[in-house]
Amino acid sequence: MDVKFARRTERIGGTTCVYWLAGRCNRNPCRFLHRECQYTAYHNANTAYRYGKKPHSSSENAPECNSYNLKTALVRKGGDRGDETSIPKASKKLSPSVCKYWTNNNCVHGERCQNLHSWFHGDGFSTLAKLQEHKKVITGIALPDGSDKLYSGSTDGTVRIWDCHTGRCARVINLGVEVTSLICEGPWIFVGLQNAVKAWNIQTISEFTLDGPKGRVLAMIVGNDTLFAGAEDGVITAWRGSSDAKSPFELVASLTGHTKAVVCLAVGGKMLYSGSMDQSIKVWDMDTLQCKMTLNEHTDVVTSLICWDQFLLSSSSDCTIKVWAAAEVGTLKVTYTHNEKNGVVALFGMTDAEAKPILFCSCRDNSVRMYELPSFSERGRLFAKKEVTSIELGPGGLFFTGDGTGLLMVWKWLEEPKVASS
Numbered sequence: 001m002d003v004k005f006a007r008r009t010e011r012i013g014g015t016t017c018v019y020w021l022a023g024r025c026n027r028n029p030c031r032f033l034h035r036e037c038q039y040t041a042y043h044n045a046n047t048a049y050r051y052g053k054k055p056h057s058s059s060e061n062a063p064e065c066n067s068y069n070l071k072t073a074l075v076r077k078g079g080d081r082g083d084e085t086s087i088p089k090a091s092k093k094l095s096p097s098v099c100k101y102w103t104n105n106n107c108v109h110g111e112r113c114q115n116l117h118s119w120f121h122g123d124g125f126s127t128l129a130k131l132q133e134h135k136k137v138i139t140g141i142a143l144p145d146g147s148d149k150l151y152s153g154s155t156d157g158t159v160r161i162w163d164c165h166t167g168r169c170a171r172v173i174n175l176g177v178e179v180t181s182l183i184c185e186g187p188w189i190f191v192g193l194q195n196a197v198k199a200w201n202i203q204t205i206s207e208f209t210l211d212g213p214k215g216r217v218l219a220m221i222v223g224n225d226t227l228f229a230g231a232e233d234g235v236i237t238a239w240r241g242s243s244d245a246k247s248p249f250e251l252v253a254s255l256t257g258h259t260k261a262v263v264c265l266a267v268g269g270k271m272l273y274s275g276s277m278d279q280s281i282k283v284w285d286m287d288t289l290q291c292k293m294t295l296n297e298h299t300d301v302v303t304s305l306i307c308w309d310q311f312l313l314s315s316s317s318d319c320t321i322k323v324w325a326a327a328e329v330g331t332l333k334v335t336y337t338h339n340e341k342n343g344v345v346a347l348f349g350m351t352d353a354e355a356k357p358i359l360f361c362s363c364r365d366n367s368v369r370m371y372e373l374p375s376f377s378e379r380g381r382l383f384a385k386k387e388v389t390s391i392e393l394g395p396g397g398l399f400f401t402g403d404g405t406g407l408l409m410v411w412k413w414l415e416e417p418k419v420a421s422s
Contacts (some may be wrong), residue, residue, distance in 0.1 A: 020286030020362025043380055097367075097383075099173055124414050125380070128398070129167045130267065131408040133160055138402025141392040145200060150400070151189055152390075153179035159191060165409070178216065181229075186221040190229075193216030194326060197229050199249060212237040212251050215261070219274075219355070224286040226252070230262025238289060253289045257282055268307025275302030281314055283332070297334050298321055304347040308357065308373075311335075315344035321361060323374075338376050341365070348391035350399070352413070362388040382411070 041388070059287030066070055099107050107113055113187055132152040142151045149170065150162040155178040161171040191198040197210040201279045215232025222228070227239045227249065236255035238282030242248050260277035267273070272284040281295040281302055300318035307313075312324040312332065319340045327333035348360040357373040360382075368382040368391070382388065397413035 020361060068142055071166070096165035110411035115123065122417065125411055126414070127172075127409060128412045129410040131162060131167065131169070131410065132406065133169050133172075134158065134402075134406030134408065136406055137386075137404045138408060139178075139180050140192075141400050141402050141408070142182055142184035142234060143389045143394050143400075144184045144187065144391065145190065147202065149202075150180060150394075151184065152402060153182035153191055154402075154406055155179065156406065159189075159212075160163060162408075178218040180218050181220050181365050183220050183222070185227075188221075190220050190227065192220055192229060193386065196226075208247070208249065209250055210237075210251075212239075212254070218263045219265045221265040221267055223272060224270065228255075228265055228272060230265055230274055230276075232261045234258035234260050234262055236262055236265070236278060236284075237271075255289060255291070256285055256295070257291050264303060264305045266273050266307045266311065266312070273306075273307065275305050275314060277301045279316075281305070281312075292330065293332065295324070295332060300343070303344055304348050304350050306359075308349050313347060313349070313359070315347050315361065319343055321347070321359075334376075338371075340369075345387050345389060346391060348393075350393055360391050366403075382409075384409075 005080045019329070034119055038173040044345070049300070082107065094241050099113050108403075127336050131152075132322065134152065134156050136156040137153050138152055138154050141152075142154040143164075144151075148164045150164055151159060152162070153159045157175055157179065159175065159182065160169050161173070161178060162168070163170045170377075175191070175193065175196050175198070179191055179193065181190075183190050187201050187203040189200040189202060191200070192213075196211055197213065199208040199210055199218065200206070210227075210229075213229055213231035214235065215234075217229045219230040220228065225241055229237045231237065235258075237251070239249040240252045242250040244250075255272075255274075257274040258274065258278050258280065262274050262276050264275040270286050272281045272286050274284065276282075279298050279300060279302060280297070281297070282291050283293045283295070284290065285292050295314075298314065298318055298320070299318040300316050302314055303373050304315045305312065310325060313321060314324065315321045319342060321338040321340070321344060322334045323336040323338075324332045340361070342364040342377040345359075345362040345364060347362075349357065350360075352355050358379060359373055359376075361369040361371060361373045363369065364387055366384050366387055368384075368388050370379040370381065371377065372379050382401060384401070384403040384405070384407065388401045388403045390402035391399065399411050399413070401409045401411065403409075
């Protein structure tokens with residue numbers, strides 16, 4: 001028995017376990033080499049970064065466990081037991097990054113992993129549900145006032161209607177073309193498509209098609225009783241409400257000036273703000289529908305805009321968030337620039353239960369930073385398999401995120417927040 005046991009646990013030098021490489025080895029001990037486990041067993045959790053090695057990089061790039069590493073990792077106790085050595089416990093301090101292997105259900109480190117095994121980092125909120133029905137990027141989330149149905153649109157060509165009580169998909173509307181934006185206003189659901197906007201009234205169960213845009217409708221917003229839709233050709237199309245029951249929306253203007261696609265819109269006071277792939281922000285008077293000024297501080301696509309109190313916040317693929325404020329009559333100046341390591345995809349604002357303003361910042365590293373303003377101190381992070389493209393606030397402390405895989409996540413604040421002014 002002793003001989004058999006010794007043979008079974010004997011490691012085969014230089015041979016790596018192929019099942020371990022695939023994240024599926026369930027033998028402990030295993031007679032083949034788990035190279036990364038052999039290395040990590042003899043170092044403090046924080047030393048991995050000093051060697052420039054990520055905790056899940058391939059075994060070919062693993063540092064050699066030479067005598068220097070072993071000597072510095074082992075802790076020798078003094079006194080009469082001077083010959084005794086012990087392996088120090090790994091630090092419990094985790095990196096604020098999610099483990100990409102855990103997100104795919106194949107991390108082999110378990111509790112010893114230095115990265116998070118969680119979809120969020122921080123206090124004050126938790127996940128309630130994962131709604132995985134869409135097959136592609138979620139481009140809009142809407143929860144109409146007084147409705148118990150949540151709407152989501154995706155580039156998979158569908159709008160899904162979710163029952164808020166059961167969390168199940170109650171209906172699928174297959175539009176046959178990419179849904180590139182989706183918003184709600186009162187009883188209306190507006191769906192941005194190629195060359196058109198669909199308008200659905202959930203009270204009268206009526207549907208209208210609004211023609212006018214050229215190319216994909218990438219952004220929509222309602223302000224001053226006007227629906228604005230920014231399209232791929234750089235033009236913003238505007239409709240106002242009409243008393244004609246057969247055609248409740250009247251095309252009133254096409255706002256031209258951007259040279260590339262309009263990808264984000266915001267309303268503040270009597271002004272409409274538009275961000276474009278031409279790297280500029282334009283400010284429009286909603287009464288006259290004329291451009292009042294153009295802001296050119298960003299050096300890449302302007303991806304998102306928020307009007308918050310007297311400030312305008314803008315984000316860009318240039319890895320910055322800029323805070324704008326009125327400097328003189330008719331002018332806006334950047335008062336602060338916050339830098340990120342990655343391009344910024346989207347911004348969303350709300351206040352917490354203590355009325356502290358919280359900015360959600362979705363980045364291209366598949367995370368959402370939560371910053372307390374005006375200090376930009378980080379309150380937490382949300383994580384996804386792909387970029388979070390849509391964020392929406394719900395009632396009772398709920399909020400929703402949609403990502404590039406088609407996953408719709410339902411989150412819950414521990415105390416009810418309030419949406420920021422738009």
